[in-house]
Amino acid sequence: xxxxxxxxxxxxxxxxxxxxxxxxxxxxxxxxxxxxxxxxxxxxxxxxxxxxxxxxxxxxxxxxxxxxxxxxxxxxxxxxxxxxxxxxxxxxxxxxxxxxxxxxxxxxxxxxxxxxxxxxxxxxxxxxxxxxxxxxxxxxxxxxxxxxxxxxxxxxxxxxxxxxxxxxxxxxxxxxxxxxxxxxxxxxxxxxxxxxxxxxxxxxxxxxxxxxxxxxxxxxxxxxxxxxxxxxxxxxxxxxxxxxxxxxxxxxxxxxxxxxxxxxxxxxxxxxxxxxxxxxxxxxxxxx
Numbered sequence: 001x002x003x004x005x006x007x008x009x010x011x012x013x014x015x016x017x018x019x020x021x022x023x024x025x026x027x028x029x030x031x032x033x034x035x036x037x038x039x040x041x042x043x044x045x046x047x048x049x050x051x052x053x054x055x056x057x058x059x060x061x062x063x064x065x066x067x068x069x070x071x072x073x074x075x076x077x078x079x080x081x082x083x084x085x086x087x088x089x090x091x092x093x094x095x096x097x098x099x100x101x102x103x104x105x106x107x108x109x110x111x112x113x114x115x116x117x118x119x120x121x122x123x124x125x126x127x128x129x130x131x132x133x134x135x136x137x138x139x140x141x142x143x144x145x146x147x148x149x150x151x152x153x154x155x156x157x158x159x160x161x162x163x164x165x166x167x168x169x170x171x172x173x174x175x176x177x178x179x180x181x182x183x184x185x186x187x188x189x190x191x192x193x194x195x196x197x198x199x200x201x202x203x204x205x206x207x208x209x210x211x212x213x214x215x216x217x218x219x220x221x222x223x224x225x226x227x228x229x230x231x232x233x234x235x236x237x238x239x240x241x242x243x244x245x246x247x248x249x250x251x252x253x254x255x256x257x258x259x260x261x262x263x264x265x266x267x268x269x270x271x272x273x274x275x276x277x278x279x280x281x282x283x284x285x286x287x288x
Contacts, residue, residue: 018057018102019044024077026097029163033128034093036080037070040103046078049110050135051242051270056080057102058095062088067244068106069131071138081131081163109270111136111240116212119238120148122204124225126155126197126217130163132242133216137171144176151204152179155197155217159183159190180204197221201228208233214240226273239273 025037040046046054048068057063070079084093095101121140125133140147152171156162162181172179180200182193193200197217206213213229215222222241229239243264258264259279 015104018055018059018063018104021101021103023095023097023099023101026095029081030161032085033081033083033163036082036095037077038080038101038103039077043076045075046072046103046106048072048078048106048135049113050139051110051132052106052108053132053269054078054080054103054105054107056082056092057104058088058091059100059102061091063102063104064088064092065107067132067135069134071135071142073139073142079134081128083128108264108266111214111270112272113139117146118148118210120207120211121150122206122211122213122229122234123150123152124197124201124213124215124217124229125153126221126225127157127161128163129216129218129242130154133214134164134167136214141171141174141177147176148210150177151206152177153197153200153204154179154181155183155200156181157184159187196224198224198228201225201232204232206232206234208235208238212238212240216242216244236274236277237272241271241273241276242269243271244269 020041021038022041023036024039025035027035029035046068048054050068050071053065053067055063056066066080066082068078069081070077082089082092084090092101123133123137137150137152140150154162154168162168168179168181171177180193180203182195182197182200183190184194184196186192186194211234213234215225215229217225226239226241230236243259262279
């Protein structure tokens with residue numbers, strides 16, 4: 001028989017059992033995206049890697065996967081950004097400072113930091129892709145001596161959709177970071193580049209042998225961005241993408257995120273292009 005105390009300890013640390021997380025800050029970033037800062041009960045750290053996600057639940061209602069957008073070096077809390085796209089996220093948007101949510105995780109494989117140490121980093125973010133990439137960017141900034149030059153390319157449909165506007169202004173001021181932004185459709189107050197994010201890549205100075213390119217964005221963008229990066233002669237294994245499948249359990253049990261026998265919630269969501277080429281079909285189809 002299993003000892004009762006051992007059973008109770010296992011139940012406390014079960015990946016199926018949500019931890020309680022208190023919202024310590026909440027604000028709208030745009031008319032669709034809301035920022036949440038969460039502290040876990042007992043003041044424990046999430047201990048995630050940049051690129052991982054958590055399952056967020058409203059007790060008695062439902063849960064959904066959300067990418068973590070803070071760095072593991074941010075102690076005592078972690079950040080999430082939620083786009084209002086349905087019933088669950090609408091209910092989540094109605095929560096405020098002081099409310100409690102359930103947290104399971106972190107889950108999945110994050111960005112391969114151990115392989116990236118000492119390399120230049122080219123970050124390509126399309127739309128909501130800046131959310132998980134913010135975790136990586138903040139981690140690099142907290143450990144700047146471990147990396148080479150950092151180039152950040154950000155693209156959105158309109159200027160109103162840019163996230164973390166004040167923070168990106170701070171990134172631009174840092175000597176180790178070079179940043180460029182573009183929009184598909186400009187307004188009267190926009191004075192930057194107009195065009196798809198792929199239009200920024202040809203002008204980026206890259207030493208392919210010592211550069212890791214990290215790409216996160218809408219599925220349709222991957223094929224075209226990867227094609228431009230390959231023109232820069234970046235090796236396949238140094239092109240990193242995140243496949244944001246609709247994970248339901250985070251544990252490889254439900255099979256909802258499966259691609260040809262690969263459970264994205266466990267083996268991903270981060271893959272390199274060499275791995276991606278082993279999947280059948282087009283890149284944007286695999287990431288949908």
